[in-house]
Amino acid sequence: MKNMKTLLITLIGLGLILSGCAGFQTSNNxxxxxxxxxxIVVDFWTFWGSEIRRPVVDKIVEDFNASQDEIEVKHTYSxxxxxxxxxxxxxxAGNPPDVxxxxxxxxxxxxxxxxxxxxxxxxxxxxxxxxxxxxxxxTLHEGDSYGIPFNTDTRVLFYNKDAFEEVGLDPxxxxxxxxxxEEYAAKLDxxxxxxxxxxxxxxxxxxxxxxxxxxxxxxxxxxPDHNTDTVNINTEKNVEVLNWLxxxxxxxxxxxxxxxxxxxxxxxxxxxxxxxxxxxVQQPTFYTQIRDYAEDLNFGVVQLPEYxxxxxxxxxxGGFVAEIPKGSSDPEAAWKFIEYLTGAESQEYWAVKNFDNxxxxxxxxxxxxxxxxxxxxxxxxxxAVDSMEDTLLTPAPVAAPSYFNYINPQVDEFFLGSKxxxxxxxxxxxxxxxxxxxxx
Amino acid sequence: MGKRGLSMRRxxxxxxxxxxxxxxxxxxxxxxxxxxxxxxxxxxxxNITSQMEFIGVENYQTLIVEDGLFRTSLWxxxxxxxxxxxxxxxxxxxxxxxxxxxxxGIRFFRTLYYLPAILSGVGVYLLWMQLLEPGTGMxxxxxxxxxxxxxxxxxxxxxxxxxxxxMKLWSVGGSMLLYLASMQGVSKSLYEAAEIDGASRWRQFIxxxxxMITPVIFFDVxxxxxxxxxxFQEAYIMSGNGEGGPANSLLFYxxxxxxxxxxxxxxxxxxxxxxILFVIVFILTVINLKLAPRWVHYEGExx
Numbered sequence: 168m169k170n171m172k173t174l175l176i177t178l179i180g181l182g183l184i185l186s187g188c189a190g191f192q193t194s195n196n197x198x199x200x201x202x203x204x205x206x207i208v209v210d211f212w213t214f215w216g217s218e219i220r221r222p223v224v225d226k227i228v229e230d231f232n233a234s235q236d237e238i239e240v241k242h243t244y245s246x247x248x249x250x251x252x253x254x255x256x257x258x259x260a261g262n263p264p265d266v267x268x269x270x271x272x273x274x275x276x277x278x279x280x281x282x283x284x285x286x287x288x289x290x291x292x293x294x295x296x297x298x299x300x301x302x303x304x305x306t307l308h309e310g311d312s313y314g315i316p317f318n319t320d321t322r323v324l325f326y327n328k329d330a331f332e333e334v335g336l337d338p339x340x341x342x343x344x345x346x347x348x349e350e351y352a353a354k355l356d357x358x359x360x361x362x363x364x365x366x367x368x369x370x371x372x373x374x375x376x377x378x379x380x381x382x383x384x385x386x387x388x389x390x391p392d393h394n395t396d397t398v399n400i401n402t403e404k405n406v407e408v409l410n411w412l413x414x415x416x417x418x419x420x421x422x423x424x425x426x427x428x429x430x431x432x433x434x435x436x437x438x439x440x441x442x443x444x445x446x447x448v449q450q451p452t453f454y455t456q457i458r459d460y461a462e463d464l465n466f467g468v469v470q471l472p473e474y475x476x477x478x479x480x481x482x483x484x485g486g487f488v489a490e491i492p493k494g495s496s497d498p499e500a501a502w503k504f505i506e507y508l509t510g511a512e513s514q515e516y517w518a519v520k521n522f523d524n525x526x527x528x529x530x531x532x533x534x535x536x537x538x539x540x541x542x543x544x545x546x547x548x549x550x551a552v553d554s555m556e557d558t559l560l561t562p563a564p565v566a567a568p569s570y571f572n573y574i575n576p577q578v579d580e581f582f583l584g585s586k587x588x589x590x591x592x593x594x595x596x597x598x599x600x601x602x603x604x605x606x607x
Numbered sequence: 608m609g610k611r612g613l614s615m616r617r618x619x620x621x622x623x624x625x626x627x628x629x630x631x632x633x634x635x636x637x638x639x640x641x642x643x644x645x646x647x648x649x650x651x652x653x654n655i656t657s658q659m660e661f662i663g664v665e666n667y668q669t670l671i672v673e674d675g676l677f678r679t680s681l682w683x684x685x686x687x688x689x690x691x692x693x694x695x696x697x698x699x700x701x702x703x704x705x706x707x708x709x710x711x712g713i714r715f716f717r718t719l720y721y722l723p724a725i726l727s728g729v730g731v732y733l734l735w736m737q738l739l740e741p742g743t744g745m746x747x748x749x750x751x752x753x754x755x756x757x758x759x760x761x762x763x764x765x766x767x768x769x770x771x772x773x774m775k776l777w778s779v780g781g782s783m784l785l786y787l788a789s790m791q792g793v794s795k796s797l798y799e800a801a802e803i804d805g806a807s808r809w810r811q812f813i814x815x816x817x818x819m820i821t822p823v824i825f826f827d828v829x830x831x832x833x834x835x836x837x838x839f840q841e842a843y844i845m846s847g848n849g850e851g852g853p854a855n856s857l858l859f860y861x862x863x864x865x866x867x868x869x870x871x872x873x874x875x876x877x878x879x880x881x882x883i884l885f886v887i888v889f890i891l892t893v894i895n896l897k898l899a900p901r902w903v904h905y906e907g908e909x910x
Contacts, residue, residue, distance in 0.1 A: 252869055259655050273870075280872050281657035425759070426742035493656065568871040572676070572850055579854035583764065598675070605669070 200496045206239040207500045210264035216244035223520045227513045238500045263492035265501035271486040272562040274306045278313030279565045283490040287311040289502045305562040314488030316526030321484045321558040328465045330445040341469040348472045355445040368446040378483040383474040387561045395566045395603045401596035409588040451551035468550045484558040566606040573598040649879035654872045666879035680863040688835035691772045699779040703786035724780030732844040764856035789823040821903045
């Protein structure tokens with residue numbers, strides 16, 4: 168009967184050894200990631216799985232592989248909701264993919280937490296000139312880049328030219344300042360009892376209050392290079408802007424705002440397509456919806472109006488970077504692919520096929536003149552390129568990650584009427600300062 | 608001496624352990640291990656990838672003393688649990704009492720009321736976001752027919768949590784099924800005896816049906832209490848941008864914890880939060896178990 172004991176011990180021992188082996192394997196970074204042809208395999212993760220985007224990524228990967236003898240990129244699609252938590256788990260386990268598309272706004276934070284690799288060893292001084300400076304700066308932590316900008320976006324004003332003509336406005340002379348915007352909007356309104364047959368404009372569709380604050384200030388709440396030495400949330404100008412935004416809702420009425428909002432959310436029923444809304448702030452990609460759902464619409468597009476003349480047509484954007492997670496098995500090969508991915512050729516292909524803003528300046532400018540776009544498409548894309556010059560990003564400073572979670576609720580309370588603009592901004596200011604204090 | 612070997616008893620217990628070995632390994636690897644790890648991690652500044660320094664009780668101290676959002680999220684969660692648990696329990700009992708009647712077509716109605724329980728996840732949330740749309744949604748449209756000017760539901764901080772509770776009430780079918788099964792098991796002779804004594808239907812319900820189904824009520828209350836504290840997806844999807852808006856009214860405990868762990872990469876902090884939640888739920892469950900003998904009736908049990 169001693170056998171039993173031996174058996175038990177052997178079993179447990181075996182279990183431990185097996186699990187031990189497994190533990191070894193996952194944390195082994197030097198594993199050979201080569202395929203049967205002897206090529207180095209670069210594991211590339213994106214969340215682009217839609218029937219529009221996926222073929223474009225796959226084509227770029229295919230072209231890269233065809234140009235290579237030594238590297239083979241393998242594209243893996245992971246849904247938007249999972250990709251970055253999966254990446255994080257893979258980094259912690261020591262077996263991450265080699266290139267991942269990630270959010271540009273938290274790139275510095277990921278650098279600080281050592282999730283993404285410091286890429287400064289790969290690029291020289293002139294490399295950054297290929298990209299819009301604002302995008303490049305958003306990827307820096309202590310001067311080094313932790314992700315190369317891939318695509319981006321901006322916000323522009325779409326307006327209905329026929330409606331302009333109808334009320335005697337020059338369709339080639341869209342509003343340049345906030346004052347003009349208000350004046351034109353009032354002219355374009357067609358009121359019918361308590362509701363509107365046509366609404367001129369409402370500032371909080373398509374963008375949030377923060378874009379208007381950015382437009383008025385010409386900078387985010389923090390100091391230059393997103394340092395947190397100064398926090399400018401509770402300022403006189405911001406109070407004024409919030410009150411200005413609220414005055415629109417007070418004038419138009421909550422019910423009208425809500426019913427238009429519901430139609431905008433439903434996409435196909437967007438009141439801008441039917442001419443019920445004369446102007447709307449949107450991303451340039453909004454053009455593809457007009458093309459698909461309202462091809463006869465006679466529309467124009469212009470940069471965001473400025474706060475007052477000479478203040479600048481500041482707009483807001485976000486975007487994505489290609490990064491190498493810490494622990495990648497072959498960073499050199501991964502970098503080669505990133506260089507190709509963010510190079511002019513594949514960036515232009517991406518821009519034209521997806522009608523998406525890209526980070527590479529040369530590619531963006533070429534896309535605006537591409538024969539593959541219609542005349543209207545070229546016009547909108549050119550406006551997007553122009554707007555990029557005035558587009559700011561609002562990346563989270565490392566000392567204030569997700570700072571907007573402390574500002575948005577206060578501003579919500581202001582718009583709901585339970586706080587004044589001064590009260591809301593004062594609370595937001597002190598909360599964000601406390602957050603910075605905690606993280607320093 | 609060694610020849611005697613193991614007694615039958617010991618042999619059997621060893622066999623037993625071998626049989627449950629897969630569970631033990633799984634439990635240690637996937638439950639107890641991570642549990643202990645998160646407890647240890649809650650005293651560190653663990654960020655998942657690069658640092659894990661011991662910082663004592665700083666996480667707990669910051670949470671309890673300084674963090675306003677922690678308090679908001681705890682309050683939101685308590686509010687939700689305190690309202691949703693009694694309401695869904697009462698709703699499920701009421702519904703199963705109705706569906707326990709002997710009327711033609713009752714099978715059809717049972718199926719109909721159970722249907723929402725088989726739908727789950729994000730699809731349901733998106734459906735309810737459309738139903739609750741203030742201007743064009745079905746709920747306010749129907750309220751309008753009877754002259755009620757419906758609220759702004761998911762856009763009004765005072766109405767966001769009631770909106771979620773309304774949605775939960777719609778899908779009480781799952782626990783309704785448990786109540787229905789247990790009501791069907793109540794002996795007919797009890798009702799017959801009560802009828803002969805002249806008891807009304809209402810008194811039969813209060814004095815026979817309810818006491819006989821208390822074990823299921825107890826089970827339902829315990830599980831939905833724990834489930835209530837775990838509310839996450841609803842807020843993540845239905846607060847629009849996943850931040851818990853408007854005005855932080857949908858910032859539930861688990862959503863805030865998730866944000867700390869995966870947006871701010873402050874995993875140590877999130878682990879400390881999870882242990883505070885664990886202690887709260889543990890205490891409530893112990894209270895529940897202690898109170899149970901006072902009102903839960905098990906058939907065939909001596910009192």
